[in-house]
Amino acid sequence: MIPTSPADRRALIGEYVLGLLGEPEATEVRELIEADKDAARMALEWERHLLELADELPAQTPAPNTWERIQQSLGWLPAESSRSADSPAARWWNSLGLWRLTTGALALLVLLSWLPGVLRDQAPAGATYTAVLQQPGEAASPGWVVNIDAEGTLSLVSLVEDQIPEDRSVQFWTLIDPAEGPRSLGLIEPGEQVTLNAEQIGAVQAGQLFELTLEPAGGSPLDRPTGEVLYIGRAVLTASN
Incomplete structure (x- = not known):
């Protein structure tokens, strides 16, 4: 069901733009965007937000033990220096899992950039x-x-x-x-x-x-x-x- 609250509706459309909704919810939001000018505007704003944020994301290097645990949990082989097409590093880079993980992290960052006060050093009172x-x-x-x-x-x-x-x-x-x-x-x-x-x-x-x-x-x-x-x-x- 499409929420009536503007804030909730904007958040739902953001999830749709990022590909995080399953069916039939995604179909419902898609139909809303096609029929409602405000919803379409929200979708465009999310897309612009996503593109702008992607340009600003700095590279992050996890701690070695954290990276090892992530690889083991996801079933990936440890990355190697080789960059050949058959190397573990190449397979990891071309992995669908990598892109889904990146999308999830990007989704989080977009949501954080949109919500006021989120990126402050201290949490807002009553958050x-x-x-x-x-x-x-x-x-x-x-x-x-x-x-x-x-x-x-x-x-x-x-x-x-x-x-x-x-x-x-x-x-x-x-x-x-x-x-x-x-x-x-x-x-x-x-x-x-x-x-x-x-x-x-x-x-x-x-x-x-x-x-x-x-x-x-x-x-x-x-x-x-x-x-x-x-x-x-x-x-x-x-x-x-």
């Missing part, structure tokens, strides 16, 4: 955030949703019913600054909603990473994730006072 955690890889699909309300309370809601081996645990993590490293938010039971207060999760900001990993029973033996990334996503500002 609320949402993060959709998806499976990594080419066939990414939503599995969990993180919501942070104006009081800073976090709720983690499952959209799936995963079967986890008895000798393994699912651990919830967050990351704001790569230099500080990830922070554990505790173990979770698959399929069960989790609620954490503001003191437990600390400050939240747009772009903050949340992920669920498969760890040994009782959780990671280290102060960082050691197992497979099950679901991952970043926080997006949804409202602020």
Whole structure:
């Protein structure tokens, strides 16, 4: 259903332009754009935003251990210096997964650039955030949703019913600054909603990473994730006072 709120409608059209909607929602938005001048204008504004932002994106180099975990989770071979057509680096560069991952990151940045106050050093007072955690890889699909309300309370809601081996645990993590490293938010039971207060999760900001990993029973033996990334996503500002 097309929302009546201008802000919600603009956000939905942005998701359509970025190719993030599934059917039949994408068809509904496409028909709206064809029939409504304001909707068409919003779509053009999103396209212009996307092109302008793409020109400004700086190159980012992840930490070696983070990059290794990403490659392992996505099933990619480690990148090599060879640039031949058959090299792992060439296969990675031509991978559909790479472009979908890039699109997802670009979608986040476009949303952040559009929403006022998101890129400030400190979160706006009374801000609320949402993060959709998806499976990594080419066939990414939503599995969990993180919501942070104006009081800073976090709720983690499952959209799936995963079967986890008895000798393994699912651990919830967050990351704001790569230099500080990830922070554990505790173990979770698959399929069960989790609620954490503001003191437990600390400050939240747009772009903050949340992920669920498969760890040994009782959780990671280290102060960082050691197992497979099950679901991952970043926080997006949804409202602020």
